[in-house]
Amino acid sequence: MFVLEKQGRNIWCGRFSLFPEDLVTHAISTRFGGVSQGPFASLNLALHVGDDGERVAVNRWRFCDALGLDAAQLCTAEQVHADRIARVTRAEAGRGSRIYADALPETDALMTNEPGLPLMLFFADCTPILLFDPVHHAAALAHGGWKGTVRSIAAKTVAAMGTAYGTRPADCLAAIGPSIGPCCYEIGDEVAGQFQQAMPQFASEILQKKNGHTHLNLWQANACQLLSTGLVPEHIENAATCTSCNSQVFFSYRADGGKTGRIGAVIALK
Ligand SMILES: [Zn+2]
Numbered sequence: 420m421f422v423l424e425k426q427g428r429n430i431w432c433g434r435f436s437l438f439p440e441d442l443v444t445h446a447i448s449t450r451f452g453g454v455s456q457g458p459f460a461s462l463n464l465a466l467h468v469g470d471d472g473e474r475v476a477v478n479r480w481r482f483c484d485a486l487g488l489d490a491a492q493l494c495t496a497e498q499v500h501a502d503r504i505a506r507v508t509r510a511e512a513g514r515g516s517r518i519y520a521d522a523l524p525e526t527d528a529l530m531t532n533e534p535g536l537p538l539m540l541f542f543a544d545c546t547p548i549l550l551f552d553p554v555h556h557a558a559a560l561a562h563g564g565w566k567g568t569v570r571s572i573a574a575k576t577v578a579a580m581g582t583a584y585g586t587r588p589a590d591c592l593a594a595i596g597p598s599i600g601p602c603c604y605e606i607g608d609e610v611a612g613q614f615q616q617a618m619p620q621f622a623s624e625i626l627q628k629k630n631g632h633t634h635l636n637l638w639q640a641n642a643c644q645l646l647s648t649g650l651v652p653e654h655i656e657n658a659a660t661c662t663s664c665n666s667q668v669f670f671s672y673r674a675d676g677g678k679t680g681r682i683g684a685v686i687a688l689k
Contacts, residue, residue: 421594421658423668426485428452430462435549435594437656443551443558444537445686446486447596447658449668453478455680463670463680465541466519467497470680476517479539479683488537488687491516495539496526500566504528504559504579512536527567528576530559532584534688541681543670544604544662546637547596548573548645549686550580557584558686563598563641565610569617573641574648588649593656596684597669600661601627601636604673610635618643 433447453462483490495515515522529538545564580586666674
């Protein structure tokens with residue numbers, strides 16, 4: 420179950436009941452409780468969208484503080500809608516925590532087995548995928564927009580955890596965060612064609628015709644990939660929360676017409 424919990428001041432944290440709180444800290448942020456203005460109001464967590472960097476720093480500090488995390492330790496990525504996965508060690512702690520140019524370059528998924536090292540990625544309609552392996556005590560976070568999803572970033576991240584930490588898919592827990600839902604995500608024929616080619620066995624589940632237009636179900640596409648890689652259904656939790664329908668609560672690139680902030684997804688091993 421995905422629940423939004425108020426953490427003091429006006430900071431709200433989206434959490435999945437699947438993840439054991441004694442082993443891993445995780446959360447999805449909302450728009451609420453920050454100091455940013457205009458299209459970034461108020462808790463924009465991303466440095467690359469044109470917001471004031473000092474305000475972003477305050478927002479990150481507030482969100483991390485509510486979770487008991489140190490914002491100066493955040494490891495973030497450039498996020499280029501590709502499928503590179505970075506193995507994060509103590510040496511990468513703080514990368515991109517204050518300066519975007521210092522974030523891990525051309526990276527769309529982060530994984531670690533270091534306790535106390537928070538991984539954070541940023542979203543406005545793209546799908547956050549959080550992964551936790553309680554057996555090998557490893558965690559990962561992936562950015563699944565349509566481009567990352569068509570490149571199977573979720574499945575590739577599970578495979579990378581296997582190589583790096585010995586993660587077995589059957590042990591792995593996965594959460595699919597708030598992102599644009601099939602209700603709102605109309606796509607063109609070219610994108611639909613790429614999904615038909617990449618995931619032909621799931622095309623009927625993830626592509627739906629509505630009023631003559633094709634809608635993409637990114638949640639289901641990522642869930643199908645995780646199942647294909649060996650995760651068990653009861654280890655996958657889908658927030659099933661559309662950022663475009665709920666653009667008062669979450670930043671939504673489509674609903675906000677492009678100029679908007681980013682929510683953050685964070686995961687850190689205890
Ligand atoms: Zn929607």
